[in-house]
Amino acid sequence: MIRHGHRAYAGLLGLVASLVGLTGCSHANAGEWVSLFDGQTMSGWTFALTSKAQSNWTVQDGSLTGSGGPSMLYSPKGDYKNFKFRAEIKISDRGNSGMYFRCPNPNGAFAEGYEAQIDSTHADPIRTGSIYGFVHVYKQIVPPDTWFTYEVEVVDKNWRGKTVPHIKVSINGEVQYELIEYTKAWDHGHFAFQHHDPGSKVQIRKIEVMELDERGK
Numbered sequence: 001m002i003r004h005g006h007r008a009y010a011g012l013l014g015l016v017a018s019l020v021g022l023t024g025c026s027h028a029n030a031g032e033w034v035s036l037f038d039g040q041t042m043s044g045w046t047f048a049l050t051s052k053a054q055s056n057w058t059v060q061d062g063s064l065t066g067s068g069g070p071s072m073l074y075s076p077k078g079d080y081k082n083f084k085f086r087a088e089i090k091i092s093d094r095g096n097s098g099m100y101f102r103c104p105n106p107n108g109a110f111a112e113g114y115e116a117q118i119d120s121t122h123a124d125p126i127r128t129g130s131i132y133g134f135v136h137v138y139k140q141i142v143p144p145d146t147w148f149t150y151e152v153e154v155v156d157k158n159w160r161g162k163t164v165p166h167i168k169v170s171i172n173g174e175v176q177y178e179l180i181e182y183t184k185a186w187d188h189g190h191f192a193f194q195h196h197d198p199g200s201k202v203q204i205r206k207i208e209v210m211e212l213d214e215r216g217k
Contacts, residue, residue, distance in 0.1 A: 046076055092145060101191055102189040117129070117131070
């Protein structure tokens with residue numbers, strides 16, 4: 001009887017351990033890519049209150065699709081600090097959008113946080129590959145109406161005795177540059193996507209994040 005009881009208890013512990021393991025699957029560990037978009041619904045994304053009335057974000061053909069007036073679409077979690085963040089993106093001819101990171105407040109002002117510019121042929125000459133306000137790229141790297149993979153790697157680390165954000169920008173797997181951002185404008189925050197103006201259309205899919213530790217690993 002005692003042996004059977006021990007077996008039952010051990011089995012129960014195994015079941016609990018399995019359930020804990022399954023539950024933990026939804027939480028990212030450092031070094032693991034985690035999806036932020038299910039490809040079917042707007043689940044996990046929210047409008048900024050300041051732009052909700054003019055937002056026109058839907059899911060079309062497996063992509064988050066933004067059009068209409070200026071707006072910001074946020075991922076609710078707001079403590080991302082060191083990470084790799086990537087998405088597949090397509091911007092229309094004469095369209096303008098942005099992939100944002102370390103946004104401080106989803107209910108704050110329009111366009112807060114670091115912006116990886118999305119712009120192939122818009123009247124604004126600052127093109128895809130730029131970190132708006134910090135590094136401006138004027139050459140067209142990606143044509144309009146063309147899918148490309150946009151990735152930023154952001155890690156606070158030492159540079160000549162001062163801890164500052166190092167922001168590495170890649171397009172289609174090719175590193176464009178690394179920005180050492182001395183002003184430390186944004187410490188941590190949300191991910192977001194901007195729709196800039198009427199006439200633009202942006203499509204976004206395969207949105208993923210890999211959280212990194214303080215060593216950038």
